[in-house]
Amino acid sequence: MKFSNSIHFGIATLLIAISVSSCDLPQNDVAKNEKNKTETQVEKHSEKPEYFLLRPEVEKAYGYSHAVKIGNSIKISGAVSMDDEGNPTAVGDLEQQMKNCYADLQKVLAHYGCTFDDVVVENVFTTDMSKFLTAAAYRTEIYKNHFPTGSWLGVTELAIPEFMIEIELEVHKTDL
Known part of the structure; x- marks a missing residue:
């Protein structure tokens, strides 16, 4: 029973790790997009009329x-x-x-x-x-x-x- 629980615990840990690491990629992309968006807005707002x-x-x-x-x-x-x-x-x-x-x-x-x-x-x-x-x-x-x-x-x-x-x-x- 301990072996079975250890396997389930190991699989659960692995799944959580995969989920967390896959979530990091889009968040990093979102952060980059937000940074680019902010830079673009600054450029547009600084344009001379x-x-x-x-x-x-x-x-x-x-x-x-x-x-x-x-x-x-x-x-x-x-x-x-x-x-x-x-x-x-x-x-x-x-x-x-x-x-x-x-x-x-x-x-x-x-x-x-x-x-x-x-x-x-x-x-x-x-x-x-x-x-x-x-x-x-x-x-x-x-x-x-x-x-x-x-x-x-x-x-x-x-x-x-x-x-x-x-x-x-x-x-x-x-x-x-």
């Missing part, structure tokens, strides 16, 4: 940058329907203002080698939600493969009274 001005004089006068790229992400300020001097265009025509916004946003995306397929967040601010909802189908011409996340917000006013819509974007692209 790159600013882009679509209409430099207008943006300097109002005190904003149209876009800022940090690492693989780009934040794009709200686009409104304006000319190169900052004057409102398509006054009273929300659908045309929306199209003008997307035309400007496309220019910013192109500057960074991106398309609307790279957009992950789109926030729309409008002073007339019912007109926007009527015109929103136009977005299917912009987002051909998928829609981004985002919000549609009705607001009482935008920066200039003639503006009826403002659209801001966030972009993420792994190979920026």
Whole structure:
């Protein structure tokens, strides 16, 4: 009986040793992955922001940058329907203002080698939600493969009274 118990004890000890040693390998891999992940995060957080001005004089006068790229992400300020001097265009025509916004946003995306397929967040601010909802189908011409996340917000006013819509974007692209 003692011999049998010794064998069982020996087998149990061997199994425990194998289990413990096999658990060590994935934990070491996890530790290495966590270390690499932390190093990568530090690299990304230490990257210098790159600013882009679509209409430099207008943006300097109002005190904003149209876009800022940090690492693989780009934040794009709200686009409104304006000319190169900052004057409102398509006054009273929300659908045309929306199209003008997307035309400007496309220019910013192109500057960074991106398309609307790279957009992950789109926030729309409008002073007339019912007109926007009527015109929103136009977005299917912009987002051909998928829609981004985002919000549609009705607001009482935008920066200039003639503006009826403002659209801001966030972009993420792994190979920026």
